[in-house]
Amino acid sequence: MIPRLAAAASLFCLSLPTVAQVPGGAFRLQGRPAQGALLRGTAPAGSVSLTLDGTEVPVAPDGRFLLGLDRDAPPAVRLVARTGDGRETVETIRVAPRAWRLQQINMVRPSTGPTPEYRVLREGELARIGAARARRTDAIGWTQRLIWPARGRISGQFGSQRIYRGGVPAAYHSGTDVAAGAGAAVIAPADGVIVLAPPPMFSLEGNLVIIDHGLGLSSAFLHLSSVNVRRGQAVRQGEPIGRVGATGRATGPHLHWSLVWNGARLDPQAVAGAMGGD
Numbered sequence: 001m002i003p004r005l006a007a008a009a010s011l012f013c014l015s016l017p018t019v020a021q022v023p024g025g026a027f028r029l030q031g032r033p034a035q036g037a038l039l040r041g042t043a044p045a046g047s048v049s050l051t052l053d054g055t056e057v058p059v060a061p062d063g064r065f066l067l068g069l070d071r072d073a074p075p076a077v078r079l080v081a082r083t084g085d086g087r088e089t090v091e092t093i094r095v096a097p098r099a100w101r102l103q104q105i106n107m108v109r110p111s112t113g114p115t116p117e118y119r120v121l122r123e124g125e126l127a128r129i130g131a132a133r134a135r136r137t138d139a140i141g142w143t144q145r146l147i148w149p150a151r152g153r154i155s156g157q158f159g160s161q162r163i164y165r166g167g168v169p170a171a172y173h174s175g176t177d178v179a180a181g182a183g184a185a186v187i188a189p190a191d192g193v194i195v196l197a198p199p200p201m202f203s204l205e206g207n208l209v210i211i212d213h214g215l216g217l218s219s220a221f222l223h224l225s226s227v228n229v230r231r232g233q234a235v236r237q238g239e240p241i242g243r244v245g246a247t248g249r250a251t252g253p254h255l256h257w258s259l260v261w262n263g264a265r266l267d268p269q270a271v272a273g274a275m276g277g278d
C-alpha cells in the first residue's frame, strides 16, 4: 500500500515539470519585465486559461496575451497556463525594480478632511470609474504599438510620490503628465471603445475619457477642456477624442494619461517609449 501511495503522490507532484518540457509547451514573452512595464506573450498551444499570481489573464483566441506589471509588482511573478485536460505550464518572471521618484516634503501632510457630502460624491465617482475600467470590449488596440496621445514636455512622471514630514506618503502619481498647451488635440493612443465620457465632470479628474483597448488594457485622459466622443463609440488610433485643459484638480492645462492593465497601473512612458520628434 505504502509504495503505491508514494508513487501516486510523486506522479502528481512531478506532473508540472514533465508537461512544461513537451514541445510547444512553453510561453513566448516579449519585452523587458520591469515594474510598470507591459509585456506581450503567447500561451502554450492548447491553453484554456492563464493566471498571473492567481489572477485570471485575458487571452485572445490565438493564444496571445498582454502582461502588465504593476508599479509595485513584487520581485517575481508566476504565470500559469492550463490546458483543457488540466496540464499546467508555469513560468516565474523576474521583475526588475524601478527607482520611483520620491520627493521629501518638509511639511506635515495637509489634513483638511473631506466633508461627508464630498465623501459620498467621491465614492460614486470612483464606482463609475471602476465600472468603466471593468468593461471588456472586443477592441483590438492591444495589438498595436501605443502612440503618445499628446505631445509636449513631460511635466509629471508616473510613479512619483511625495513623502511628508514624519514619513507619511501621499498616493503616487498614477499617470504621465504632458504639458501640451490648452486646446491641443488629444488623440487615441490605440484603437478602442470609449467606456467613459462626460457628462458628468469628475471632481478631481475633470472631463475624463476612458478607452478600452481590449485584453484588459485601458487608457484614461484627465482634465480635458472639451470631449468629442461618447460612451460606446469605437475610435481608431490617432483619432481626436478631445482637447487639453485644466478641468478638475489641475494647476494648469496638461494631459494626464494613465494606463491600466487588469488592475495593474503601468508607466505610459515605458509603454509608449520616447516621444521622438515625429
Ligand SMILES: [Zn+2]
Residues within 6 Å of the ligand: 156, 173, 175, 176, 177, 255, 256, 257
Ligand atoms: Zn497627472
